[in-house]
Amino acid sequence: MIELKNVSVVFERDIFALKNVNAFVNSGDFLFLLGPSGAGKTTLLKLLYKDITPTSGQIIINGADLEKLPARKLPFFRRKIGIVFQDFKLLYDRTVFENIEFAMFALGHRPNYIRRRVKEVLRLLNLHGKEHLFPHHLSGGEQQRVAIARAISNSPLLLIADEPTGNLDDAISIDIIKEFRELNLLGMTVIVATHDERLPELVSNNKRLFLKDGEVLGSD
Numbered sequence: 001m002i003e004l005k006n007v008s009v010v011f012e013r014d015i016f017a018l019k020n021v022n023a024f025v026n027s028g029d030f031l032f033l034l035g036p037s038g039a040g041k042t043t044l045l046k047l048l049y050k051d052i053t054p055t056s057g058q059i060i061i062n063g064a065d066l067e068k069l070p071a072r073k074l075p076f077f078r079r080k081i082g083i084v085f086q087d088f089k090l091l092y093d094r095t096v097f098e099n100i101e102f103a104m105f106a107l108g109h110r111p112n113y114i115r116r117r118v119k120e121v122l123r124l125l126n127l128h129g130k131e132h133l134f135p136h137h138l139s140g141g142e143q144q145r146v147a148i149a150r151a152i153s154n155s156p157l158l159l160i161a162d163e164p165t166g167n168l169d170d171a172i173s174i175d176i177i178k179e180f181r182e183l184n185l186l187g188m189t190v191i192v193a194t195h196d197e198r199l200p201e202l203v204s205n206n207k208r209l210f211l212k213d214g215e216v217l218g219s220d
Contacts, residue, residue, distance in 0.1 A: 001027040001158070001189055002048065007057030009043050009214075017043040018214045021057070025191065025207070027157070030184045032200045033193040035211035041193035044211070045160050048191070049081050050074060062157070079107060082151030082188075084161035088143045090135045090150075096122070097131035100150045107154060121149040125179060141172035148179060152188070159183060160191045165199065177202045 002025040009017040018040045025031050033041050046052045047059055050066055059066045062080070069077060090099050097118055104114045122128050125145040135143050144164060151159060161180065165173035177192070181203050184190045192199070200206050210217040 001025055001029075001062060003058075003060045004044075004047075005058040005060075007047065007054045007059060009040075009047070009052065010055040016214045018047075018054075021211075021214075021216055023209055023216065023219070025189060027189055028184070028187060029189055030181065030203055030206045031189075031191045032203075032206055032208045033191060033211065034195070034197055034200070034208055035217075036195055038213075039195075039211040040214040041211055042162055043214075045162050045191070045193055048158070048160060049078055049083060079154055080157045082148075082154070082156035082159040084144070084147050084151045084159070084164050086163040086166040088135070088147045090143060090146060092135050095132050095134055096127060096138070096146050096149075099135070099146060100153050103150045104153050109154075117153055118149075121153050124152075124182075125149045139172075140168050141175060144168065144172075144176055145179065148176075148183075152183060156188065158189045158191070160193075162193050163195070164192060165194065165196065173199070174202060 004021050004023045007021045008019050011017055021044065033044060035041055047054060048061065091102065094102065100118045100121065101114055104117065122131055125148055127142065127145055127149060130138065130142065135146065138146065165176050168176065177199055180190050180192060200208055209219045
């Protein structure tokens with residue numbers, strides 16, 4: 001599903017954010033992208049949804065070479081990717097329902113489908129009954145689940161999360177990783193970037209890619 005071949009990202013003054021990264025992720029995998037702050041994890045994730053482009057190397061996702069992907073097709077490509085951020089990026093002047101609804105309206109879905117799908121993902125993420133609350137009325141864990149619900153509302157093939165438990169305590173972090181595992185079992189490919197090497201122990205049969213200073217130290 002995802003293949004990176006000798007991928008490098010070079011910033012100003014010849015600073016490598018990533019250097020000759022090779023990786024392969026099968027459809028249905030659960031991959032933990034591990035490494036300390038500054039290892040290149042976020043840069044790698046940004047490459048996957050084409051927020052940035054590599055300085056060199058090749059990235060193939062679902063058979064598409066991202067370098068050759070026309071700009072007009074980028075919105076359609078991103079529709080199959082769900083993204084969860086550490087800081088949630090919710091709209092705090094909108095309710096839980098409206099946060100998820102807004103993302104789906106932006107993709108051009110019809111109102112009847114949107115209402116039905118929002119209710120489905122709220123139930124899936126154990127948020128049923130909270131749809132009319134505003135984010136500031138929710139706990140950190142609940143806000144993160146809203147962010148996940150929004151990310152999966154379009155039934156993505158790939159779900160990527162950048163330090164999704166970084167601002168949460170241990171108990172809530174465990175719950176969030178379990179939510180990702182349930183989504184993975186439903187067929188989504190999941191990639192979680194984290195500095196917390198304890199989290200992979202919560203998911204059986206996961207894969208791990210270790211980064212440091214932009215280079216792959218190992219994988220299993």
